[in-house]
Amino acid sequence: MKQRILIIGSGFAGMWAAVSAARVAHLQGNTNLEIAVLAPQPELRVRPRFYEANVSTLTADLQPLFAELNIRFIAGHAERVDSAESGVWYKTPESDSTFLSYDKLIIASGSRLHHFGIKGIAEHGFDIDQLDTAQRLEDHLNALASQPESAARNTVVVCGGGFTGIELATELPSRLKSLLGSDTNTKVVVVERGSQIGGRYSEALRKIISDASDELGIEWRLNAAVEVVDAGGVTLQDGSRIDAATVVWTAGVQASAFGENLTADRDNLGRFVVTEELQIPGYNNIYATGDMAHAKTDTLGNTALMTCQHAIQLGKFAGHNAAASLLGVEGLPYRQEFYVTCLDLGAWGAVYTEGWEQEVKMVREEAKKLKIAITNELIYPPKADRDVAFAAADPLAKFV
Numbered sequence: 248m249k250q251r252i253l254i255i256g257s258g259f260a261g262m263w264a265a266v267s268a269a270r271v272a273h274l275q276g277n278t279n280l281e282i283a284v285l286a287p288q289p290e291l292r293v294r295p296r297f298y299e300a301n302v303s304t305l306t307a308d309l310q311p312l313f314a315e316l317n318i319r320f321i322a323g324h325a326e327r328v329d330s331a332e333s334g335v336w337y338k339t340p341e342s343d344s345t346f347l348s349y350d351k352l353i354i355a356s357g358s359r360l361h362h363f364g365i366k367g368i369a370e371h372g373f374d375i376d377q378l379d380t381a382q383r384l385e386d387h388l389n390a391l392a393s394q395p396e397s398a399a400r401n402t403v404v405v406c407g408g409g410f411t412g413i414e415l416a417t418e419l420p421s422r423l424k425s426l427l428g429s430d431t432n433t434k435v436v437v438v439e440r441g442s443q444i445g446g447r448y449s450e451a452l453r454k455i456i457s458d459a460s461d462e463l464g465i466e467w468r469l470n471a472a473v474e475v476v477d478a479g480g481v482t483l484q485d486g487s488r489i490d491a492a493t494v495v496w497t498a499g500v501q502a503s504a505f506g507e508n509l510t511a512d513r514d515n516l517g518r519f520v521v522t523e524e525l526q527i528p529g530y531n532n533i534y535a536t537g538d539m540a541h542a543k544t545d546t547l548g549n550t551a552l553m554t555c556q557h558a559i560q561l562g563k564f565a566g567h568n569a570a571a572s573l574l575g576v577e578g579l580p581y582r583q584e585f586y587v588t589c590l591d592l593g594a595w596g597a598v599y600t601e602g603w604e605q606e607v608k609m610v611r612e613e614a615k616k617l618k619i620a621i622t623n624e625l626i627y628p629p630k631a632d633r634d635v636a637f638a639a640a641d642p643l644a645k646f647v
């Protein structure tokens with residue numbers, strides 16, 4: 248009987264785990280290993296681009312790649328791991344509960360935005376976390392022009408000034424002008440708990456975010472927290488009010504709840520604290536990867552972030568190690584010492600930094616070109632060609 252590596256999720260980590268596992272099997276000349284991906288749909292949803300317009304186009308069909316590499320796709324939603332029986336219970340698209348066994352399980356079910364109980368946000372707020380929610384925001388923005396002109400109609404409040412909030416906020420001025428007319432007095436306000444713009448980033452990066460915000464006319468409300476969101480806007484904890492037809496929540500991503508019945512340490516983002524080879528301690532046959540893994544990137548104390556940059560590499564290592572352990576090949580400790588950021592700043596351009604100290608290396612148009620190359624090409628699935636895909640799936644090949 249064939250052995251099975253079961254991968255939960257077809258995002259960046261799940262897709263690369265499957266290709267990387269297929270590569271190891273190919274290199275070993277093994278045809279007795281089934282690599283199966285279980286996810287709601289056989290596509291990669293390009294979440295890093297969800298602040299852009301035309302969100303429905305930001306997916307990549309994985310079927311040609313999976314067919315080329317003999318990776319089995321199973322449509323469904325995984326509900327529970329039964330580690331004693333080495334299997335996963337999942338719901339089929341017809342809602343039937345089904346059991347699927349594994350020899351190795353890779354959990355790559357990603358992350359989701361949390362609202363942390365902010366009143367009114369679920370009913371009146373928007374977000375760009377998932378394809379359907381980003382589409383809902385886009386539909387709402389497209390419909391603003393048909394609403395009567397008012398200051399509230401022309402105002403968008405972005406809650407949270409992290410990377411997602413900044414990329415959305417800096418994109419919005421030109422988008423609102425094109426939707427509402429270039430003479431319209433549009434306004435974008437970022438509500439941020441911290442006391443500085445981009446307070447978590449290096450001084451050089453903070454300065455650029457601040458300059459870009461000034462140039463684009465973005466207002467920052469610092470030391471501010473949202474108390475309530477309603478149909479007419481936001482009330483902050485200090486009692487002040489911002490009237491806005493559009494309030495977008497961007498703060499507070501948490502790892503998916505899948506695997507919560509496993510007895511394992513999770514960090515404050517809900518990620519499994521994994522071993523060097525990305526196994527969940529106590530469960531030799533279960534790996535966590537991508538946004539589900541709290542993993543050390545180096546020996547200096549740095550940890551993978553919930554980014555696609557880390558998810559892609561984590562996926563390659565998890566797939567490699569799961570296949571290697573079944574086929575008697577040496578595993579590879581996960582390492583990803585080089586870290587970059589490339590932040591879109593709308594009409595201002597972009598900024599590119601290198602290293603954990605976020606040293607600024609490129610700005611404006613030059614960085615924007617790089618950003619587009621990353622988000623429109625580099626992070627997309629490889630061509631459905633075995634040699635191309637396997638070369639890219641090597642965990643030790645240069646990535647960024």
Ligand SMILES: Cc1cc2nc3c(=O)[nH]c(=O)nc-3n(C[C@H](O)[C@H](O)[C@H](O)COP(=O)(O)OP(=O)(O)OC[C@H]3O[C@@H](n4cnc5c(N)ncnc54)[C@H](O)[C@@H]3O)c2cc1C
Binds near residue numbers: 288293325555
């Ligand atoms: C708006 C936004 C902007 C971002 N910008 C950047 C950026 O500029 N740079 C960057 O590096 N990163 C960025 N990120 C983060 C990046 O998108 C994530 O880190 C990355 O998607 C994580 O990859 P993943 O494969 O772990 O999870 P995901 O991409 O979330 O994929 C998870 C997969 O698991 C599936 N799944 C979930 N639950 C189940 C289940 N129970 N059963 C079966 N399947 C399941 C999902 O359908 C999906 O296929 C951004 C994210 C967002 C939302």
